[in-house]
Amino acid sequence: MDINRNGYISEPQLIDLKNWFSRYVHSFKSSDPVVTQALALKVDHSLRVCDEIRNIGGQIALADGEMRLAEAMALVHDIGRFNQYFFYKTFVDKKSADHAQLGVAALRDGNALAGIDAGTSELILKAVSYHNRLHIPQDEGPTCVFFTKLLRDADKLDIYHLLSTYYYSHDAERSAAVELDLPDSSDVSDEILDTLLAREMVRMEQLRCLNDFKLLQMAWVYDLNFQPTFQLVYRRKYLESIRDTLPPSERIDRIYVELMSYLKEKAGNGR
Numbered sequence: 001m002d003i004n005r006n007g008y009i010s011e012p013q014l015i016d017l018k019n020w021f022s023r024y025v026h027s028f029k030s031s032d033p034v035v036t037q038a039l040a041l042k043v044d045h046s047l048r049v050c051d052e053i054r055n056i057g058g059q060i061a062l063a064d065g066e067m068r069l070a071e072a073m074a075l076v077h078d079i080g081r082f083n084q085y086f087f088y089k090t091f092v093d094k095k096s097a098d099h100a101q102l103g104v105a106a107l108r109d110g111n112a113l114a115g116i117d118a119g120t121s122e123l124i125l126k127a128v129s130y131h132n133r134l135h136i137p138q139d140e141g142p143t144c145v146f147f148t149k150l151l152r153d154a155d156k157l158d159i160y161h162l163l164s165t166y167y168y169s170h171d172a173e174r175s176a177a178v179e180l181d182l183p184d185s186s187d188v189s190d191e192i193l194d195t196l197l198a199r200e201m202v203r204m205e206q207l208r209c210l211n212d213f214k215l216l217q218m219a220w221v222y223d224l225n226f227q228p229t230f231q232l233v234y235r236r237k238y239l240e241s242i243r244d245t246l247p248p249s250e251r252i253d254r255i256y257v258e259l260m261s262y263l264k265e266k267a268g269n270g271r
């Protein structure tokens with residue numbers, strides 16, 4: 001990856017940003033255990049997305065400065081979640097505000113990127129801003145698109161990790177924060193099945209129940225970018241874990257087979 005002037009983060013710059021992140025997160029400290037748990041979920045997720053992005057980055061041989069840039073993006077990509085929870089007491093964007101935009105505002109207001117050159121700061125802000133969009137804007141340059149894709153892959157890897165274990169957890173441990181407040185009924189919407197059988201992307205507005213959301217998450221494989229990500233999703237059996245929590249259905253089986261064959265093909269060599 002040829003990155004020229006922009007897109008490089010030094011070791012001290014990354015340390016500064018990590019310190020800023022810790023201070024920022026601590027500023028939301030609360031005596032309410034519900035708040036503490038919700039915010040801890042996001043801190044842990046952010047740190048695991050850092051691990052995942054280094055994992056993918058190592059396999060595609062990023063240079064050190066690029067790797068630090070990728071890690072910086074991973075660290076702050078969900079920084080908007082803190083203000084979102086503080087002001088709205090929800091992680092549901094639809095009921096509050098777009099957490100990516102809240103994140104960009106938090107980074108700007110908090111001068112989080114003060115020591116980083118303007119071009120690189122811009123890359124970080126754009127990656128944060130685009131990490132949850134249905135599509136990356138087509139008019140962005142190759143460096144921005146590359147890092148945004150990397151961030152989106154790393155983010156999805158950790159969401160898969162969270163959800164594939166979470167769906168098996170006891171009801172009492174479940175939090176509406178993760179489930180987007182969707183009812184956990186036993187149905188699956190026909191509209192979602194039709195959309196997936198047509199290999200089209202499901203939009204959040206189409207979701208009617210938790211099972212719809214599980215199917216949407218399985219279909220995220222169509223939105224992954226890097227071969228190591230496909231390999232990790234395959235090896236970690238994330239799709240199987242989610243599928244096993246869905247009701248028996250011939251149409252779901254068909255979708256699952258299609259998703260798995262796409263995943264295997266992208267992972268390469270039938271692995």
Ligand SMILES: [Fe+2]
Binds near residue numbers: 045049077078155
């Ligand atoms: Fe995230």
